[in-house]
Amino acid sequence: MDVLQLIVSGLANGCVYGLVAMGFVLIYKATEAVNFAQGDFMMLGAFICLGLTNPQFMGLPFWISVPIAIAAMGAFGYALDLVVLRRMFGQSQVAVIILTIALGFVLRFAAGLIWGHEPISLQTPMAGQYVRFGGLVLGLNELIIILVTVALTVILYFYFNRTKLGVAMQASSQNQLAAYYMGIPVKRIHSLIWALAGMVAAVAGILFASKGSIDPSIGLLGIKAFAAAVIGGFGSLPGALLGGLIVGLLEPFASRYIAAGYSQIMPYLLLFVILVFRPHGILAQVHQKKV
Helix, strand or coil: CHHHHHHHHHHHHHHHHHHHHHHHHHHHHHHCCCCCCHHHHHHHHHHHHHHHHCCCCCCCCHHHHHHHHHHHHHHHHHHHHHHCHHHHCCCCHHHHHHHHHHHHHHHHHHHHHHHCCCCEECCCCCCCCEEEECCEEEEHHHHHHHHHHHHHHHHHHHHHHHCHHHHHHHHHHHCHHHHHHCCCCHHHHHHHHHHHHHHHHHHHHHHHHCCCEECHHHHHHHHHHHHHHHHHCCCCHHHHHHHHHHHHHHHHHHHHHCCHHHHCCHHHHHHHHHHHHCCCCCCCCCCCCCC
16 A cells, blocks of 8 residues: 555656656757746746635635636747747757746746745645545545646647647647748747647646645756656657656655665666666657758
8 A cells, every 4th residue: 555655646746747848848849949947837837826826815716727827827938939039049059048047047036026935835625635445545636636647648649649730830840941831830839839838837837736835946846857858758748758757656666765865866866877878768759860
């Protein structure tokens, strides 16, 4: 039973890491840039939902706050690309990376200024509720995290493979120039991908906040999600989710069976091993380019 508890807890955390990692991959596949503020997108989405829901702020019903927070993060991602990132066109990828790192600091500062730096709990209907399976006691929020992640993964799969806009996004990510010549509005597609990454991050943030208290520093979990994306295969959406699940499962077992000082480095030790023996990740997507 203890092992099953660890597995469910690890899967719940891994789903959150996987969703943030999918945001990394979405943006990288479309623009070949790495958004190191993706974890802070998750943090901001969680705080927007908290600000809309908690009684000391706006006090809206949770099920109304959730779609508003997701839509707000989608609009934020779209506006960020439209207003800021398009001005970086032609600059090196290093400049874009530095910009996103700076953006992460700004978002953490803004969140602390608005909601404070002390840990706050999101008021959700799932708080304190448990589901029993024999001798196994599972938190309802953990089960919902797993179910929502599975559902969102299926939706994204069908979106990218069965809709015209999803196919256009894939075409733009594979060859921007060819997509442009085929009449695909590449710049608009990039903005929509940033919006989609923001919405996925908001879902991850709300799910993470449903497990416990949050503060602006949770945006730094993006570093762990980035490691998960690399472990799974940085160009692969299924790989990002797989990497998140691996990291999520590794953490509770390492904390249980390894000394605390060492258990914290296990995800990064796994990242080191993967980079040495399989540099492109577990589900690598390596394509040769003819020049």
